[in-house]
Amino acid sequence: MTRKKTYVADIERELYDQRNPFTYSHKTDKGLTPEIIREISAQKNEPEWMLEFRLRSLETYYQLDLPPWGPNLIELDIDNIVTYVKPIVDRQYSWEDIPDDIKQTFDLLGIPKAEHEFLAGVGAQYDSEVVYHSIQESVAKEGVVYLDMETAVHEYEDLIKEYFMSLVTPRDHKFAALHGAVWSGGSFVYIPAGVKVEIPLQSYFRSNAPGAGQFEHTLIIVEPGSYLHFIEGCSAPRYSVNNLHAGCVELFVREGSTLRYSTIENWSRNMFNLNTKRALVERDGAIEWVSGSFGSKVSMLYPMSILQGERARAEFTGVTFAGGGQILDTGAKVVHAAPHTTSTINTKSISKGGGTAIYRGLIKVTKNAYHSKSTVSCESLILDNESISDTIPVMQIDTDQVDLGHEAKIGRISDEAIFYLMTRGIDEEEARAMIVRGFVEPISKELPLEYAVEMNNLVKLELEGTIG
Amino acid sequence: MANKITQGLNVLPRISYRWLKVNELNFEEAVAMPLKPYNLDFLPPNVDPGLTLRKMEPGFGDQNPISTPFGVSRELVELGETNCNGGFNLLIREGTKLAEPLYFKYLFNEENDTVIDHNIIRAEKDSAVTIVVEYRADGDQPAYHNGVTKIFADQGAQVTLIKIQRLNDQSLHLDSHYIDANPYSNVRYLQVELGSNFAITNYLANLKENATATVDGMYLGDGERTLDLSYQMIHRGYRSTSDILVKGALKDRSRKIFRGTLDFRRGAHLSTGNEEESVLLLDPTVKSDAVPLLLSEEDDIQGGHAASAGKVDPDQLFYLMTRGLSEQEATQTVVKASFQPIIDELPSELRRNIQDDIKRRLVAENV
Amino acid sequence: MTQPFLKIKDLQVHIEDKQILKGLNLEMKEGEIHVIMGPNGAGKSTLANVLMGHPKYEVVGGEIEFCGSDVSPLKPHERAQLGLFLSFQYPQEIAGITLENFLRSAKGAVDQKQVKVLEFHKLLKAKMELLEMKPEYAERYLNLGFSGGEKKKSEILQMLILDPKLAIMDETDSGLDVDAVRVVAKGVKEYHHIDNSMLIITHHKSLLEYIEPDFVHFLVDGQIVESGGPELVEHVEQAGFAAYKT
Numbered sequence A: 001m002t003r004k005k006t007y008v009a010d011i012e013r014e015l016y017d018q019r020n021p022f023t024y025s026h027k028t029d030k031g032l033t034p035e036i037i038r039e040i041s042a043q044k045n046e047p048e049w050m051l052e053f054r055l056r057s058l059e060t061y062y063q064l065d066l067p068p069w070g071p072n073l074i075e076l077d078i079d080n081i082v083t084y085v086k087p088i089v090d091r092q093y094s095w096e097d098i099p100d101d102i103k104q105t106f107d108l109l110g111i112p113k114a115e116h117e118f119l120a121g122v123g124a125q126y127d128s129e130v131v132y133h134s135i136q137e138s139v140a141k142e143g144v145v146y147l148d149m150e151t152a153v154h155e156y157e158d159l160i161k162e163y164f165m166s167l168v169t170p171r172d173h174k175f176a177a178l179h180g181a182v183w184s185g186g187s188f189v190y191i192p193a194g195v196k197v198e199i200p201l202q203s204y205f206r207s208n209a210p211g212a213g214q215f216e217h218t219l220i221i222v223e224p225g226s227y228l229h230f231i232e233g234c235s236a237p238r239y240s241v242n243n244l245h246a247g248c249v250e251l252f253v254r255e256g257s258t259l260r261y262s263t264i265e266n267w268s269r270n271m272f273n274l275n276t277k278r279a280l281v282e283r284d285g286a287i288e289w290v291s292g293s294f295g296s297k298v299s300m301l302y303p304m305s306i307l308q309g310e311r312a313r314a315e316f317t318g319v320t321f322a323g324g325g326q327i328l329d330t331g332a333k334v335v336h337a338a339p340h341t342t343s344t345i346n347t348k349s350i351s352k353g354g355g356t357a358i359y360r361g362l363i364k365v366t367k368n369a370y371h372s373k374s375t376v377s378c379e380s381l382i383l384d385n386e387s388i389s390d391t392i393p394v395m396q397i398d399t400d401q402v403d404l405g406h407e408a409k410i411g412r413i414s415d416e417a418i419f420y421l422m423t424r425g426i427d428e429e430e431a432r433a434m435i436v437r438g439f440v441e442p443i444s445k446e447l448p449l450e451y452a453v454e455m456n457n458l459v460k461l462e463l464e465g466t467i468g
Numbered sequence B: 001m002a003n004k005i006t007q008g009l010n011v012l013p014r015i016s017y018r019w020l021k022v023n024e025l026n027f028e029e030a031v032a033m034p035l036k037p038y039n040l041d042f043l044p045p046n047v048d049p050g051l052t053l054r055k056m057e058p059g060f061g062d063q064n065p066i067s068t069p070f071g072v073s074r075e076l077v078e079l080g081e082t083n084c085n086g087g088f089n090l091l092i093r094e095g096t097k098l099a100e101p102l103y104f105k106y107l108f109n110e111e112n113d114t115v116i117d118h119n120i121i122r123a124e125k126d127s128a129v130t131i132v133v134e135y136r137a138d139g140d141q142p143a144y145h146n147g148v149t150k151i152f153a154d155q156g157a158q159v160t161l162i163k164i165q166r167l168n169d170q171s172l173h174l175d176s177h178y179i180d181a182n183p184y185s186n187v188r189y190l191q192v193e194l195g196s197n198f199a200i201t202n203y204l205a206n207l208k209e210n211a212t213a214t215v216d217g218m219y220l221g222d223g224e225r226t227l228d229l230s231y232q233m234i235h236r237g238y239r240s241t242s243d244i245l246v247k248g249a250l251k252d253r254s255r256k257i258f259r260g261t262l263d264f265r266r267g268a269h270l271s272t273g274n275e276e277e278s279v280l281l282l283d284p285t286v287k288s289d290a291v292p293l294l295l296s297e298e299d300d301i302q303g304g305h306a307a308s309a310g311k312v313d314p315d316q317l318f319y320l321m322t323r324g325l326s327e328q329e330a331t332q333t334v335v336k337a338s339f340q341p342i343i344d345e346l347p348s349e350l351r352r353n354i355q356d357d358i359k360r361r362l363v364a365e366n367v
Numbered sequence C: 001m002t003q004p005f006l007k008i009k010d011l012q013v014h015i016e017d018k019q020i021l022k023g024l025n026l027e028m029k030e031g032e033i034h035v036i037m038g039p040n041g042a043g044k045s046t047l048a049n050v051l052m053g054h055p056k057y058e059v060v061g062g063e064i065e066f067c068g069s070d071v072s073p074l075k076p077h078e079r080a081q082l083g084l085f086l087s088f089q090y091p092q093e094i095a096g097i098t099l100e101n102f103l104r105s106a107k108g109a110v111d112q113k114q115v116k117v118l119e120f121h122k123l124l125k126a127k128m129e130l131l132e133m134k135p136e137y138a139e140r141y142l143n144l145g146f147s148g149g150e151k152k153k154s155e156i157l158q159m160l161i162l163d164p165k166l167a168i169m170d171e172t173d174s175g176l177d178v179d180a181v182r183v184v185a186k187g188v189k190e191y192h193h194i195d196n197s198m199l200i201i202t203h204h205k206s207l208l209e210y211i212e213p214d215f216v217h218f219l220v221d222g223q224i225v226e227s228g229g230p231e232l233v234e235h236v237e238q239a240g241f242a243a244y245k246t
Helices: A013-017 A034-043 A048-063 A100-108 A111-117 A137-141 A149-155 A157-163 A174-182 A415-422 A428-444 A449-464 B074-082 B314-321 B327-343 B348-363 C044-052 C076-082 C099-111 C117-130 C135-139 C148-162 C178-191 C231-239
Strands: A121-126 A129-135 A145-148 A187-191 A201-205 A217-222 A227-234 A243-245 A248-253 A258-267 A271-281 A286-295 A298-301 A304-307 A313-322 A327-330 A333-336 A342-351 A356-365 A372-382 A388-397 A402-411 B002-005 B031-034 B051-055 B088-092 B102-107 B114-123 B128-136 B144-153 B158-166 B172-181 B186-193 B198-207 B212-221 B226-235 B241-250 B255-264 B272-281 B287-296 B302-310 C004-015 C018-029 C033-037 C058-066 C084-087 C166-170 C197-201 C215-220 C223-228
Touching (some): A149 A157, A217 A258, A248 A258, A258 A449, A286 A428, A313 A327, A342 A356, A342 A428, A356 A372, A372 A428, A372 B287, A428 C099, B031 B114, B144 B158, B158 B172, B158 B348, B212 B255, B212 B348, B226 B241, B255 B302, B272 B287, B287 B302, B327 B348, C018 C215, C033 C231, C117 C148
Parallel strands (some): A271 A304, A298 A327, A327 A356, B114 B144, B128 B158, B144 B172, B198 B226, B241 B272, B255 B287
Antiparallel strands (some): A145 A187, A402 B302, C004 C018, C004 C058
């Protein structure tokens, strides 16, 4: 079965809901105890320091409260989430060796073809464990390291020890602490100095067991003068038990480097997506976030950029689409901590069918961040009067030499615009879809073609209400 | 006798990340608000027959209690209602349109250093009135002010409320406003904040169908002063219109937080709301926070906000300097120009004093 | 064929409890050019919008027949598919969709068949050249930031591409400079041939210096009060509409 391309025919939602009867080699007990943590660490054969780190994080987890703001997380019964599931296969480096049913799942998501055409390598996560991983020769030759996190802990121990959860620490909030204790899977990427990676690196995630959590950790270090585009795309089938995703992404952008981090999040409708993403940018460095948030039951997602060096730059372009029964609480945070730094935030949100879309943002300019400039633009489209859209931005400035502009708009699709399109022969539903696609175009044009097409299709599916 | 004030002032309708500490204002040490009489005259001298004007009685109970929580804090609103030593109860009868503004002036001195005023303004159908309230404290003696003002504007009524605060730098100014804008009414609020160590104000308007509520505010922060200005426009009825425009300038080590909320509730279709906040930052030691919230559960509305902060435009400065002004004079000119649209709305008698205050504060220390 | 292909009988239209059209009658045959003139507020734009089925106008009496069928149950896009086109007085700006992509979709919708990308591109290029529009405009978002003149050209361009049976032009020449009117007239001439018709709503005569109408009507206070040949245009230039007002 091959993935249908979306610009010719519609993609069916069922493709995303492929479910295999699961036969896993190992499954931890429900409930979070130090014993379970030890079990996880032992399974991965981890060095002592990582086990200690996990145990300290677990302690922190029990000390911290849930955040007092944001969507209600009471429904999430964390102690009943089975955190770690390892499939029967061990890690593979070649596609041919993978068992058929697992292969089928990835076939549906189009990975093999994509690998040949687009990508340098694929790290695909299957239920908390990296199943398949390969790096194209040309990229490996330049010294680019692209490994799953577990292997990296062994092969690049010093680097991992120094960087792991140094940017997002377990003390930051309860789900960061949880992540520190039970993290599993994810990618480690290291780009040596002066290397510009031509082709985007990409990874996929899946959660396939009822009640399984997703705690993958992405750690990317881009040394000075380099370039990388990393794509994170997610998909998960729907289940009756609440699913949790508490991943963590730490990005270190060194002097003069640029990192572009693109994501389409398309979690199934019962997922709690509480993801923490943070980038630290040094002088003359740049972080470009491109983000499309769809799916999940509740999302709390605020990629944060810390502009630590002079002339560092952060750009955030994002779209959030909340349908019925969804609360997508997303935003962007930028801290200007050095002079001559710039940030641009451009977000669009759409709420429909009773969905709630919330933009929660922050621009913070510290005392020494003189001559900083920031432009924020948030636009919200509410498609009917059952839905909700809230914009909650905060601007904190501690210096005078700053140029900060923020604007936000909320409204609906204008009847006049729909009429105009209809007088050109386009039916009402298609006219609406055109306007909404036009609305999110600034984001889709930043994504690689496959993703842009996937995103447009998601928008179409969401508008039709065939999802949820 | 004194009332202690500490925490939970100007709480945001939707809170943000805890670590930013913007969700509310808390005093590190409790501040005491004295409770004592105010013996100076503040009422306007003559009263039009179309009005009923009386000094406010402490503990005066409204026939229609206000169900929406409002004010700098619930405690402060209650304090204003039960222990007021000033304030007025004003009724403007149906069809009465006052040509001249009504002036209420509170002067503070050593014996009369506390004003707790509870004001109720009821504007009946198709009436029109302009009310000016001024709080002034010269010298060094700290002044304490806690005000609670409620405006009930009936169908077609036009009410303009102008508040001018010129208390010295040792003073405490707390001011809560509640507006009930009934269909086709128009309530304007002009706010001038030019003093106090802490100026903490709160404004909330409930807009019914076809009502209009606007805020034009200006402030100048200097020295060690702090301003916390909160505004909430709640659109409940269809075709309601709101507009918030606040302009300010900050210098020395002053700080300000602007909290503006446009809230469109279900049923407020065809409503429009606009919020604009801009501040000129005149020294590297100032702090400026802004939280412009835009909330909506109704699709057929138009809501927008714009917030900007920055130094005086160097091109503007350059232009003025090529016409012979020093940098200092040019900066003052630009700051005063940004306030001019609001100053022009004020009755002419008041403009001089305000312009003098601005000039005095801009010149002190630096700038 | 000489049967009327647009037949408007006793049309009465309300908007928000106010009656605008009070029994309007008009008949057009294929290939004809009709001009409607009238003072402001007479109902000219209302007529144009009602013909296309704008939902905010309520038809409370009378009927509209196009090519023998009653259009009242039809939605705007169905009317477009039937061969009606409206060139708007104030065209909408739609961000995020390019002029070319949008027009290609519209052509597909109106013709009810797939449009070949390359073929379309050539067609678009040719028509844009005719209308003296810079090629870059094809890549710009639909009408976004276009000057008044460019917006009107964009409307005519759409008309040339979609090739409707009946093109209604609502004040297309208003706000245009002499040069722009000349170009718009060029487009209109290119469009007009034996099988299609035009209903031109205007209240200046600048476009009419290039185009000879078959019939001229005056719309005053929601009704057609006078109909005649092209000589009526001169008449109203001299005397205005005062004589017709009730």
